[in-house]
């Protein structure tokens with residue numbers, strides 16, 4: 001069956017796994033049309049995330065993609081970064097030249113607002129791969145756009161895996177819990193890829209060698225990013241590889257059947273110091289709180305890596 005590609009905005013803080021997600025989207029024009037990429041502070045500060053987003057577009061051979069810089073700090077808190085996972089640049093691993101393609105003028109938040117007002121209602125999907133600061137700021141600044149969003153498919157949170165940046169919280173939600181609360185209470189249909197899914201989407205030797213074996217610049221870079229990114233989770237969890245968190249969002253748009261989940265209520269902890277940023281997910285339906293998210297729990301990891309390898313080989 002033919003279908004027109006879904007229009008998306010990727011909101012991101014690259015990050016090696018963000019990079020792979022962006023490459024997957026740019027390699028899949030029949031499934032997703034990337035209207036723009038909006039950078040946010042997260043894994044590393046904004047000057048690096050917006051630069052990294054442009055490096056990735058150039059690597060994909062798509063310097064015409066529009067990249068905007070957004071918020072440089074969470075709504076109410078000091079920025080927490082993750083150089084201990086992603087390295088000083090956010091994309092540590094291979095050597096990379098500075099990008100030549102320009103950063104777009106204007107703020108990412110205004111791009112999100114203008115795009116949602118310009119495109120027909122319910123035709124634009126937001127894909128947040130980092131802290132939710134840009135999205136929440138857009139919703140606060142222009143409440144009229146909230147009802148126009150088709151869907152938000154995001155990476156963030158955890159239930160069974162609980163947390164990675166703290167014992168209770170996943171990084172993207174923890175960095176800006178107030179922004180996450182705005183998004184989770186917005187009423188926009190949400191699809192959430194938590195750690196419960198991404199910790200099942202692990203690299204292994206064969207999967208990384210499949211990237212390297214592509215013989216392309218993209219294959220080599222993805223393999224080298226993964227080599228770097230893996231060491232943290234392998235040491236921490238004793239796992240064979242690392243979770244490619246953010247590509248799960250794009251893979252869902254291309255092949256939703258790879259994932260299974262439940263329509264449940266998810267609330268964000270914004271008060272407790274101990275459990276700040278926790279996604280309190282009513283997986284077992286023990287409250288009467290209304291469902292606000294399709295919260296994923298399972299992934300066909302082999303199918304996910306087959307898709308990833310097939311698509312990246314096109315670039």
Ligand code: BDR
Pocket residue numbers: 015016017018043082085129130155164170171172245246
């Ligand atoms: C998330 O945090 C970042 O480090 C990754 O890019 C991913 O978006 C995983 O917790």
Ligand code: CA
Pocket residue numbers: 012013014015017018043129130246
């Ligand atoms: Ca990310």
